[in-house]
Structures are given as structure tokens and as C-alpha cells.
Amino acid sequence: MDYKAIQELIKTVSDSKLTLVELETEGIKIKLEKKQETAVEKITETIKKVSVEEIPQAAAELMTSEEKVQPRVEEVKKEGTIVTSPIVGTFYASQGPDKESFVKVGSRVKKGDTLCIIEAMKLMNEIDSEVDGEVVEVLVENEQMVEYGQPLFRII
Known part of the structure; x- marks a missing residue:
């Protein structure tokens, strides 16, 4: 050769x-x-070639289709109190499958009212409201696994 x-x-x-x-x-x-060029390297290379005003457009063009499909989640500060899970377990909105949910969007709650049950190791743990207010968001589905610190409700 x-x-x-x-x-x-x-x-x-x-x-x-x-x-x-x-x-x-x-x-x-x-x-x-051949080393695969990463998106950061591509963007850096492109940024060197464009003016500051053109950077957002250039970055958008360099994103892969997968990156374009999955929108970036931005934390938005919302008013109210976020009730989080104190334990890892299974979230239950009611005492049983044929029972009505403890709370739903629009429910008025007082401090100490039960919001849900989280089952952990066959123990049913009632999660109570720490504030008076109205439930404006239920952030998990019934029978969903929840993690420690995961937001469950927003109350204003």
C-alpha cells in the first residue's frame, strides 16, 4: 500500500x-x-465563527433532533407551599381503591389534615398538611412510587 x-x-x-x-x-x-466531536465542541467551534447576537441561533442549529424533541425543564418559582415526601414508598391518594381521595385540586385543607398515604415496608404513613390553604396541584399519580423529598402537592 x-x-x-x-x-x-x-x-x-x-x-x-x-x-x-x-x-x-x-x-x-x-x-x-476518529474521535466523535461532542455538541459542546461543535458549539464552541461555531461560537468562534459567529457574532454574539448569532449564538442562540447557531446553538439551536447544532442541537441534535433528540435534544430538540426533549424540552429543557426550567424550575419556575411558584407561590405556595410544596409538600414533599418524607420517605420512599408508594403514594396513595385515598384509604382504599373504592374510597374518595383525601384531597384533590381545589380542596381546602387545614393544618393537620391528611393529604395522602405513603406505604413503606408494609407500613401506611399518613402525610398531613403543615399549612392551611387550597390544594392547587397534585404532582403525583395514585399508586406511583415516590422518592424522599419528591414534591407531592402545592398548597396556597
Whole structure:
């Protein structure tokens, strides 16, 4: 394999989506490995070429289709009190499958009222309201597994 053929091979691999090519011919072993360029590297490279005003548009163009489909979640400060789970377990909105939910959106609660039950290791733990107010959001579904500190309700 001559020098020109090796150059052509390098160019072909560089222009393709291949990341690794190994070739053995005429007693010569050639291994070409191409590092995948990350989105950060692409954006940094593009930012160097564009003005400050063009950066948001350039970044949007460089995002993969997967990144475009999954919107970024931004924490929005909302008024009210967020009731979080004090334990890991299964969230239950009522005392039983045929019973009415303790609370739902629009329910008025007083400090000490039961909001839900969280089952942990076969123990039923009642979660009580720490404030008076109105339930404006129920952030979990019935029978959903919840983590320690996971938001359950928003009360204003």
C-alpha cells in the first residue's frame, strides 16, 4: 500500500461517519480511529465563527433532533407551599381503591389534615398538611412510587 492510497483512506474515513477502521494488507496494519466531536465542541467551534447576537441561533442549529424533541425543564418559582415526601414508598391518594381521595385540586385543607398515604415496608404513613390553604396541584399519580423529598402537592 503506497502513501497516496493511505492518504485516500484517511480522507475517506474523515468524510464518513465511521469512527474506527482497521486494515491489514501486505504485512502492514493500519488503524484509523476518529474521535466523535461532542455538541459542546461543535458549539464552541461555531461560537468562534459567529457574532454574539448569532449564538442562540447557531446553538439551536447544532442541537441534535433528540435534544430538540426533549424540552429543557426550567424550575419556575411558584407561590405556595410544596409538600414533599418524607420517605420512599408508594403514594396513595385515598384509604382504599373504592374510597374518595383525601384531597384533590381545589380542596381546602387545614393544618393537620391528611393529604395522602405513603406505604413503606408494609407500613401506611399518613402525610398531613403543615399549612392551611387550597390544594392547587397534585404532582403525583395514585399508586406511583415516590422518592424522599419528591414534591407531592402545592398548597396556597
